[in-house]
Amino acid sequence: MIRFNIALFIATLATMLYIVGVQYESRRLFVEVEKANLNVRKLEFENAALQVEKRAQATPLRIEKLAKERLNMRSALPSVTQYIQNGSNDDVGAKK
């Protein structure tokens, strides 16, 4: 009977230690998940910031300035535009 009790006592101790270990491991993994989630959120915001930055680099104001200054381009006017119809190569330009 005593042996059985000792065995039970050892089993209880082992279970206790195992529970503590599992709890520790669970918290460690939870912290990892939290860190990853935080990283996801950070990357999402970085992505949003980059999208805004990309948009800021492509505003009509900047494009027009670069086109005029660097590429010597000018605004398209009807006089230098050839109008074509969808799905046809016919020149339907301005009414004559």
Place this chain on the structure above:
Amino acid sequence: MKTSISYTTSPLLASKTPVWRSKFIVAALVLGFFALAVRAVDIQVVNNDFFKRQGELRFVRTLDLPANRGQILDRNGLILASSVIAPSIWATPEDVEISDANLAKLAKLLDMPIAEVSKKLNDDDKSFVWLKRQVDINRAKQIEALGIKGVYLRNEYKRQYPEGDAVSSLMGFANVEGKGLGGIELAFNEALSGKTGSRKVIKDRLGRVVENVGEQFLPVTGKDLQLSIDSKIQFFAFQKLRDAVQEHKAKSGSVVVLDVVTGEVLALANYPVSASTKIANLNGAQLRNRALTDTFEPGSTMKTFTAALALERGLVKPETVIQTAPGRITIGGATITDAHPHDALTVSQIIQKSSNVGVVKMAMQMQSSEMWTMFDQVGFGKKPQLTFPGMATGRVRPYKSWRPVEQATMSYGYGLSCSLVQLAHAYTVFARDGDLIPMSIVKRDTVAVGQSVISPKTASSISSMLQLASGDGGTAPKAQTMGYSVGGKTGTAHVLEGKAYANKKYRGSYVGMAPIEKPRVVVAVMIDEPSNGKYFGGDVAAPVFSETVQQSLRILGVQPDLSVKPQMVAKAVEESF
């Protein structure tokens, strides 16, 4: 009968202890255990919630989960406003340990004087102090790299407007807490804001979250808002307006572009505006969207409505001749004059030449109630059906209080007021065969239905008159644009100061449509107090109209309806034998 208990066999140690004592001890112990049991039941069962709550208060922390504010997009899905991370720098003065070199570096990164930073860091009365809110993320990283004890970063979100000044008066702004305080940001604040979430967690001694407790309330992200604005048209309208305001040394200017087919606002620009990054320093005049919130006397641009009513009632035809000589008419003791006297003019010519006398003669044949009804039906004196804060209703007094001279002056746009948006909206009647379509600043998914105000025949007649007015011999030949037929009306009005008209302060405006046969856009331009010599609407506002129409129709893919001399030169490949 035993009266005592013997605890030893030695007679020397024998003492006579009464039995009741041991019984008393046993009873006391039983009572003690009973009390403990009662207390255990109290803690575990009866007041369990209370003790649980008290326990949680001591180790559970509630974290706010901020909701992202929705983006504002243009009609093509391009970003007009978005929230990005902008860390704020704070400190606990009593914990701060900083060297002089680091203080100088910190002040430089914060773009603040060293003395100011030092003062904030040495304010021991406070346990928390903001050094600077919403700094650039790269600067924040550099500040963090300094590793100053007692100085911390906190992530906040800043609203960014990549289109800058071109949309600032329309967008308004959101404050550091992410709350809309002006323009579209305020008008749609509820939908854009979303809902902050929260969760309860247990943190370890290092401040790391180690366990969730209870239910999580996830944040609800704000909805994205897609406006009807086309960012390219908006930019070109703003650019042309800015150039005109600067050229004519005007106080301000506004331009509105409406899509005649859908009723959507394609552009709504004002100038001057101030950079949205310095919102805190702006006053009301700099923040408001003048095209929507400011009213003015529309002047001659109202003549078309008087003429339309006269045609609609059958009082005149476009070719009816009205004598306008000698260029003045007296109504109720007041004399109304033409800026340039004419002789007999047809109704079409009256609009083309913008004759006050001719319009007054038409107006005096009508009932004041008819005129009022016309003005009311096209939206004057009523708040526009747009979602925007602080929109003006304008003023059209009840017709019963009109005196004859007031009826006369209202026929050519004095004595009543409207905003530029109202004026542009009213002109859609002529562009849509007499229909008035509801406006929208949000992109429409459904086709809006118009309400008939005048007959298609009258609308067509007025369109022809507007085309004449913008042609040679009209008041605004500068409204013409290459490739597209246009029609419109100028307005030049004295600025009302107090109860009198300022002698040398004017407001030049132009409202028109293009292409005239099948209008696609209505554009209204207003230049306030030009002071560089020119002030007529045909000189200061019509050129802005011309350039805005040109760019708008090109962006919308509308083919020119006028013949244009081609200037395209193609390089021919050399022929081979």
